[in-house]
Amino acid sequence: MTRFVAAHEVGVVRGGRQVLGDVTVTAPAGEITALTGPSGSGKSTLIAALAGLEPVTTGRIVWEDTVVGPRSRDLRHRCGLVLQGYGLVSLLSAAENVELVLQAQGVARAEVRDRAREALAAVGLDGAGDHLVEQLSGGQQQRVAVARAVVGRPEVLFADEPTAELDPATRDRVLHVLLAEAHRGAVVVLATHDRYVADVADAEVELEDGRVVAGSA
Numbered sequence: 728m729t730r731f732v733a734a735h736e737v738g739v740v741r742g743g744r745q746v747l748g749d750v751t752v753t754a755p756a757g758e759i760t761a762l763t764g765p766s767g768s769g770k771s772t773l774i775a776a777l778a779g780l781e782p783v784t785t786g787r788i789v790w791e792d793t794v795v796g797p798r799s800r801d802l803r804h805r806c807g808l809v810l811q812g813y814g815l816v817s818l819l820s821a822a823e824n825v826e827l828v829l830q831a832q833g834v835a836r837a838e839v840r841d842r843a844r845e846a847l848a849a850v851g852l853d854g855a856g857d858h859l860v861e862q863l864s865g866g867q868q869q870r871v872a873v874a875r876a877v878v879g880r881p882e883v884l885f886a887d888e889p890t891a892e893l894d895p896a897t898r899d900r901v902l903h904v905l906l907a908e909a910h911r912g913a914v915v916v917l918a919t920h921d922r923y924v925a926d927v928a929d930a931e932v933e934l935e936d937g938r939v940v941a942g943s944a
């Protein structure tokens with residue numbers, strides 16, 4: 728398992744603008760670390776940088792003892808991602824989207840089906856497995872993305888506003904799933920502007936204008 732994911736004095740310049748500046752954060756395994764702050768404060772950029780999807784201009788990202796760089800594609804197999812826009816395959820069913828992860832891991836066929844069904848049930852989508860993603864509501868798609876991110880039991884889980892489209896009951900289900908991932912020993916990092924979600928997290932790092940203003944570790 729990966730014991731922590733960290734940013735060390737990370738700066739990101741995009742289009743000539745300093746989007747992140749001098750960000751130092753450590754997200755340990757076994758906990759949920761919440762990134763909070765107003766819209767445009769850099770939460771999504773920091774998640775993308777931690778995941779190795781956004782190149783950093785200064786500083787570095789490390790996953791325990793591995794420095795994340797442009798060649799760190801192998802890290803993708805160790806992490807689950809819930810990004811804005813979800814990145815689901817719209818012409819496949821909900822279950823098929825989730826099963827893809829397990830197929831890529833070489834999990835046996837019968838187990839693939841069972842685990843995908845369980846992951847969908849955990850986010851309140853029992854019975855929706857056969858629906859095409861394009862027929863699902865935004866909130867349902869968001870939950871398929873959560874199921875897909877956790878079904879492979881990743882060491883590191885990144886979730887960008889994973890409850891943004893959910894009502895309180897389904898939000899609680901998703902939070903329960905994310906807490907279970909942390910208890911399993913995963914590093915869980917989420918971005919949220921929902922105070923309720925931030926309060927469920929074990930630690931909170933608040934950003935403003937691309938800088939950490941509270942809770943840096």
Ligand code: ADP
Nearest residue numbers: 741742746764765766767768769770771772773
């Ligand atoms: P948050 O997730 O907290 O709302 P973001 O990380 O999305 O913040 O954005 C941080 C800053 O980067 C914002 O000022 C935003 O306008 C800017 N930004 C976001 N995406 C891009 C992009 N593709 N090109 C240039 N600037 C961007």
Ligand code: MG
Nearest residue numbers: 770771772918
């Ligand atoms: Mg964002």
